[in-house]
Amino acid sequence: MNTGTSQDLETVQENIRNGSTFSWSYLLMNILAATIACYGLLANSPAVVIGAMIVAMLLGPITGIGLALVESDVALLWKGLSTLLGGAVGVVVTAFILGTIHKDIPITNEIMARTAPNLLDLMIALAGGAAGAYATVSPRLSVAFVGVAIATALVPPLASGSILLARGETQLAFGAFLLAFTNMVAIQFSSSVVLWFTGFRKVTRRTGLGLREFVVRNAVSIVILLALSVILTANLQHVVSRQLFESTTRGILQQEIGASAGSYLVEVRFEIASDTTIVRAVMRGPASPSATQVAAMETKLPSPPDGTRIELRVRFVQSMIINRDGQMFTDVEFGTSE
Secondary structure (H helix, E strand, C coil), X not given: CCCCCHHHHHHHHHHHHHHCCCCXXXXXXXXXXXXXXXXXXXXXXXXXXHHHHHHCCCHHHHHXXXXXXXXXXXXXXXXXXXXXXXXXXXXXXXXXXXXXXXXXXXXCHHHHXXXXXXXXXXXXXXXXXXXXXXXXHCHHHHHHHHHHHXXXXXXXXXXXXXHHHHCCCHHHXXXXXXXXXXXXHHHHHHHHHHHHHCCCCHHHHHHCCCHHHHHHHXXXXXXXXXXXXXXXXXXXXXXXXXXXXXXXXXXXXXHHHHCCCCCEEEEEEEEEECCEEEEEEEEEECCCCCHHHHHHHHHHCCCCCCCCEEEEEEEEEECCCEECCEECCCCCCCCXXX
C-alpha cells in the first residue's frame, strides 16, 4: 500500500522528522498542556482534559521513533527518544508542582479513571496510533489528528500520575504511569506498521528489507506489548470481576431493602480498608433495620473478588410518606410489607 509519489513520501518524512525535533516551543506547549490537564483533572472536568489532549505535542516524537525503526535511522531514533523524554519530563514536573500546590483538593474520578489500565486501553492506543500514522501520511486526513489526540491520551495519565505521586499515592501513580507508557509503546508500534505498509522503507528499496527484518527492528516493542497484554488482561479481568461484584451487591441490597414497606435503597459505596471490603449502604424508610437484620443481609452478599472479607454498614435515614389519608407505614417494622 502506497499513499503517494516518492516526492509526497519525502515531504511527509520531512514533516515527521521536524515533529521529532526538540524545541522550546515544543516544551512550552507540553507544559501548557500539563497545566490544562492538571486543572481539568482536579476540577473533574472531561471537557478541559480533552483540551489538554489537543494542545499536547507528544505524538510527534513517537511517530518519529516509529519511522526511525522502519528506516533503520539511528540518529532519528535517538532524536525522537530524547524529544519524547524531554516533553514527558516537562509534563511530569509541571504536574508534580501543581499537585503539590493543590494537595487540599480531593482526588477526583477523572484522576482515578487513569489509575487502572487494562487491555481495552491497549487496543485503543494501537488503533489510535495506526490512525495517527495514516493521517500523517495522508494530507487529506490531517484533520483526524484532533480525534487521535483525544483517543490516545498521553498527557492526562502522566499528569494524573504526578498529582498522585505528590500526595504519596505511589501505587495509584504507578497505574497512571503504566497507562501512559502503554499508550506510548502501542502508538509507536502501530505507527511503525502503518509507515512500513505505506512505503516508508528506505532500506527496503535498497536492500530488500522484508517483514522479518521489520519484526527484528521492532522486537523490543513487540516484547513489551506482549508483556503489557498479559498485565493489562489481568487488570481487565480484575475490573470486570469487581464491577460484577458491585452490581450484584447493589441488586441484592435493593431487593432486600425494597421488600420492606416504604423502604428503599438510596446509595451504595464500596471502600477497601486493610483486609475488609466495607459496603456502605444508605437507605430511607419508616423503620430502621436491626443489627440482626443487617447481619442477615450481609450473609447474602457475594464475596469480594480480591479475597477480602465483607462488612455491611447501613446508614438509615427516617422518612415519612404522606397521602390524602395521612401518614403511611406508621406501624410497619423493617422486614415487613403491606
